[in-house]
Amino acid sequence: MTVYGVGLGPGDPGLVTVRGKDILEEASVVYSPGRLSRSVATEHVSEERVGDLDFPMTRDEDELREAWKAAAAEIAPRAREETVAFVTLGDPNVYSTFGHLRRTLDAFYPDVDVETVPGVSAVTAFTTALGIEVASGTSLTLQEAAGEATPTGPDRMVLFKVTDAPATHERLVAAGYDVVYGRRLYMEQGETLVTDDPEELADRDYYTLAYAEKEGVETTAATAAFDVETEVEQ
Incomplete structure (x- = not known):
């Protein structure tokens, strides 16, 4: 099956795309990396179907790598049998935690299919x-x-x-x-x-x-402006 990285948009549950909502409804489990993304996801799926993953707030690269390896080890076996979603605020490919997961899965579990569902960023x-x-x-x-x-x-x-x-x-x-x-x-x-x-x-x-x-930067926007006097005369 597939791991879908689903962009939830900037935080308003109403800004989740139709495609994103369809994947959330289809997924057997929806993994969330944090409280805010979980709160948006649970507007569309039940609490029982949401799985939490623990990512430490640290700049220690070794600790972060271990956390992503643990997340991938949790997700990969399920994704081989079921549809799995990993949700993130914004878009999965723009300043997103999903990029870490995708790279880790590619490195350690190349047999697992990964797709992204764009979100409003x-x-x-x-x-x-x-x-x-x-x-x-x-x-x-x-x-x-x-x-x-x-x-x-x-x-x-x-x-x-x-x-x-x-x-x-x-x-x-x-x-x-x-x-x-x-x-x-x-x-x-x-x-x-x-x-x-x-x-x-x-x-x-x-x-x-x-x-x-x-300050003072000029912008010339394309418009549909007309010469009003000329138009009137014609």
């Missing part, structure tokens, strides 16, 4: 939440801003995992950016917040992103 959903249009021809860079990292350079950036908003804001403003933040966008757990004031985000939260745009 914050990469795209943030535009609606923050009221931003990424027009045709606009360049946009996706970066991770966890820890002390605050990349600068491109005209427009989306920064994920902004765990220190005040420090990130200070560096971005010094580099000439206007910045707006979104926290827990589309999530039912915790407070959703959109703000340009980093002090409102002083407490650390992994689920915070920033949209940074260079």
Whole structure:
């Protein structure tokens, strides 16, 4: 059978795709790597069909490898006989825990089929939440801003995992950016917040992103504009 990596979207159960919901209903067991993904999954499947996997919050590579090997060892035997789903917030191939599982299964259990079911990602959903249009021809860079990292350079950036908003804001403003933040966008757990004031985000939260745009950068969006006076005369 198959292991499906199912993207649950940014946190709202209503943003799970039709294909994702079909796989969840078909799967004999739905594995969840965390509390938030579990809470979304259980809106579509019963608690009894959800299996939890333990992944330590650590940067120790050896410990992480052992955790993924243990997860693969749990999942592979079932996947040989049944349809299995592994759920993750967002999209399985964008900043996702599923990538670790897929690589581990490929290395140790190459006979197990693995497929991904795309999910609505914050990469795209943030535009609606923050009221931003990424027009045709606009360049946009996706970066991770966890820890002390605050990349600068491109005209427009989306920064994920902004765990220190005040420090990130200070560096971005010094580099000439206007910045707006979104926290827990589309999530039912915790407070959703959109703000340009980093002090409102002083407490650390992994689920915070920033949209940074260079001051004065020009955007010429494609439009269906007409010369009104000429049209009237005709």
